Amino acid sequence: MAAAMWSFFYKLGSPPWLYAISGVILRWLLPGTLLALAVGMVWGLLFTSPDFRQGNSYRIIYIHVPAAVVALAGYYVMALAGAISLVWRMKMADVAMKAAAPIGAAFTFIALFTGAVWGKPTWGTWWVWDARITSMLILLFLYLGVVVLYEAFDNKEAAGKACAVLSLVGMVNIPIVYKSVDWWYSLHQPASIKFTGESTIDSSMLYPLLLMIASFYTLFFCCLLLNIRAELLKREARTQWVKKLARVVGGH
Amino acid sequence: MSVPGSWQFCVRLLRRQLLLAVRRPIDIGNPLLFFTMVVVLFPLGLGPAPEQLTGFAPGALWIIALLSNLLTSDSVFRSDFDDGSLEQLLLAPQPLYLSVLAYIGAHWLTTGLLLAVLSPLFALMLNLPVYALSTLVFSLLLGTAVLSLLGGIGAALTVGLKRGGMLISLLLLPLYMPVLIFGSAAVQASVSGIPTGPYLAILGAMLCLAIALAPLAVAAGLRISIDA
Numbered sequence: 001m002a003a004a005m006w007s008f009f010y011k012l013g014s015p016p017w018l019y020a021i022s023g024v025i026l027r028w029l030l031p032g033t034l035l036a037l038a039v040g041m042v043w044g045l046l047f048t049s050p051d052f053r054q055g056n057s058y059r060i061i062y063i064h065v066p067a068a069v070v071a072l073a074g075y076y077v078m079a080l081a082g083a084i085s086l087v088w089r090m091k092m093a094d095v096a097m098k099a100a101a102p103i104g105a106a107f108t109f110i111a112l113f114t115g116a117v118w119g120k121p122t123w124g125t126w127w128v129w130d131a132r133i134t135s136m137l138i139l140l141f142l143y144l145g146v147v148v149l150y151e152a153f154d155n156k157e158a159a160g161k162a163c164a165v166l167s168l169v170g171m172v173n174i175p176i177v178y179k180s181v182d183w184w185y186s187l188h189q190p191a192s193i194k195f196t197g198e199s200t201i202d203s204s205m206l207y208p209l210l211l212m213i214a215s216f217y218t219l220f221f222c223c224l225l226l227n228i229r230a231e232l233l234k235r236e237a238r239t240q241w242v243k244k245l246a247r248v249v250g251g252h
Numbered sequence: 253m254s255v256p257g258s259w260q261f262c263v264r265l266l267r268r269q270l271l272l273a274v275r276r277p278i279d280i281g282n283p284l285l286f287f288t289m290v291v292v293l294f295p296l297g298l299g300p301a302p303e304q305l306t307g308f309a310p311g312a313l314w315i316i317a318l319l320s321n322l323l324t325s326d327s328v329f330r331s332d333f334d335d336g337s338l339e340q341l342l343l344a345p346q347p348l349y350l351s352v353l354a355y356i357g358a359h360w361l362t363t364g365l366l367l368a369v370l371s372p373l374f375a376l377m378l379n380l381p382v383y384a385l386s387t388l389v390f391s392l393l394l395g396t397a398v399l400s401l402l403g404g405i406g407a408a409l410t411v412g413l414k415r416g417g418m419l420i421s422l423l424l425l426p427l428y429m430p431v432l433i434f435g436s437a438a439v440q441a442s443v444s445g446i447p448t449g450p451y452l453a454i455l456g457a458m459l460c461l462a463i464a465l466a467p468l469a470v471a472a473g474l475r476i477s478i479d480a
Contacts, residue, residue: 086472134429141426149409152419158480162409165472166423169405172465 012092015232016241022225030222036215044208051205057121060114062209066216068111071139074104074220078146079171082164092228094160095235097167098150099227103220105143112136142170255345262350269358279327280362283320287367290316291374302379309378310388310439316374317367317392317435318399318428324363325403326420328355329411329474338411339478348471353463356404356470364396380443387442387452394455395435401459401466402427408473412480431458 011017044062051058078100085093115133116126127133146163153159201209236242256264273280294312295305332338341351371392372385380388406424413419438451 138426138429141422145423145426148419148422152410152413152415153480155480158412158476161476162473162480165405165469165476166409169427169466169469172461 013090015092015236015239018092019229019232019241019245022229026222026225029218029225033215033218033222036211037219040208040212040215044205044212048205048208054122057118060118061205062212064111064114064118065209066213067107067114068136069213070216070220071104071107071111071136073217074100074107075139075142075167075171077220077224078104078143079164079167082160082167085160086164086168094164095228095231096224097164098160099224099231101143101146101150101163101167103223103227105140105147107216107220108136108140108143112140142167145170258346258350261344261346262354265351265354266358269355270361273358273362280366283324283363284366284370286323287316287320287370287374290319291377294378305379306381306443309375309380310384310443311436312378313371313375313380313388314392314395314432314436314439317364317371317396318432320367321363321396321399321403322421322424322428324359325400325407325424326410326417328359328404328407330407333411333477338474342475342478348474349467352404352408352467352470352474356400356467359404360397360400364400365393368392368396380439384439384442387448388439390452391435391438391448391455394452394459395431398431398455398458398462399428401462401470402431404470405466405473408470408477410477411474412477431455434458 040062045059048059050056078097081093081097081100084090085097112133115136119128120126146167149166150156150159150163153162233242233245291312294308298304298308329338332341342348344351368389371388375385375388376382403424405427406420409423410420434451434454438448438455441451442448
């Protein structure tokens with residue numbers, strides 16, 4: 001068992017193996033994710049009852065909450081990958097960190113954008129300087145900072161390490177983001193889903209939401225794998241296996 | 253020649269940095285001059301009505317302190333990186349944690365401390381009530397120390413880059429924001445007569461966290477920049 005685990009980690013350091021295995025995973029996971037997203041979307045948007053106070057406008061919760069949850073979790077993925085590449089010098093962790101940053105930024109932007117769209121009918125304004133909204137905006141800046149720092153280095157190995165340090169520093173900010181709504185309670189409502197105690201959301205609305213959250217997680221994972229594959233091809237462009245792959249795909 | 257102990261080394265390094273700063277007084281004066289000029293911008297841009305000034309003075313003073321700290325952070329390691337003495341520091345047997353703390357301490361003493369001490373002057377120009385001045389000074393003393401520590405991280409990560417100036421702002425501003433929130437909230441609370449203890453305590457907690465962790469990140473950043 002332990003031997004199998006070590007050989008797995010050993011293989012994880014090999015770009016062609018990672019490229020191949022991610023291809024196999026994506027072949028099954030990507031259609032599954034898209035299907036789950038479609039089911040969750042139709043269920044949430046068409047087959048749940050309207051909210052007694054917000055009417056139909058609450059339905060954007062099925063995009064907003066999953067995007068926000070995954071945006072936060074994505075930062076942990078990025079920082080963890082950065083820490084692994086710093087400590088164990090695993091090249092593939094470095095690739096994963098670099099690949100996670102733009103995806104996380106995109107999810108954060110979706111959360112902010114849908115939040116603004118939801119805020120207009122509910123609170124009467126597109127934007128408020130509420131603690132949680134502001135900290136999501138800061139999260140977006142942290143993601144973009146990592147992207148920008150990576151591009152600034154000519155030496156890509158140093159770029160990876162510098163970004164890893166920056167993302168670990170930014171991680172100190174995440175608990176503040178997460179707890180901010182409890183600290184500076186204002187317009188934004190506190191979390192409705194609780195693992196302990198009574199959830200403040202009706203179960204008929206909760207199940208499609210949970211499905212959407214799960215499918216957003218797998219969507220993030222799929223995007224991450226796709227981005228990792230693209231980055232691998234770019235980095236390994238001069239190696240034999242990529243050239244061979246190009247010949248096969250090109251039909252020569 | 254005997255090798256100096258860690259603390260002795262740290263103190264010597266601090267003395268060296270302060271001596272370097274004192275010998276170039278213009279570098280100490282520039283941030284203060286910048287602070288003064290930006291203070292003037294606010295009444296010019298937002299109107300000179302005294303009540304209005306009192307309203308935005310806490311935030312404005314804190315934003316200016318943050319910006320002047322940001323502008324000086326870039327140069328903490330720059331000259332020592334250029335002449336190679338930073339490389340020597342990394343090779344020294346003394347722990348880099350303490351050396352880094354000396355650099356940042358010197359930076360804070362020549363920027364944040366002076367700014368905090370002089371801030372009542374600017375605060376009065378912006379019509380901040382006299383009873384809020386002590387909170388302003390205390391919050392700036394604590395807050396600018398956190399800013400200097402965070403600024404060291406940005407400086408260490410970008411010191412090897414040709415075009416570091418704009419980049420360091422993009423990296424640092426998100427990290428500065430929590431400090432700004434609590435710093436200006438403390439002064440705001442003092443203006444409205446609410447107890448300021450909790451805000452200052454949170455700033456103090458941030459300072460403790462920053463002293464414990466930031467030098468580690470700075471040290472890692474310096475090693476990366478030297479290697480690059």
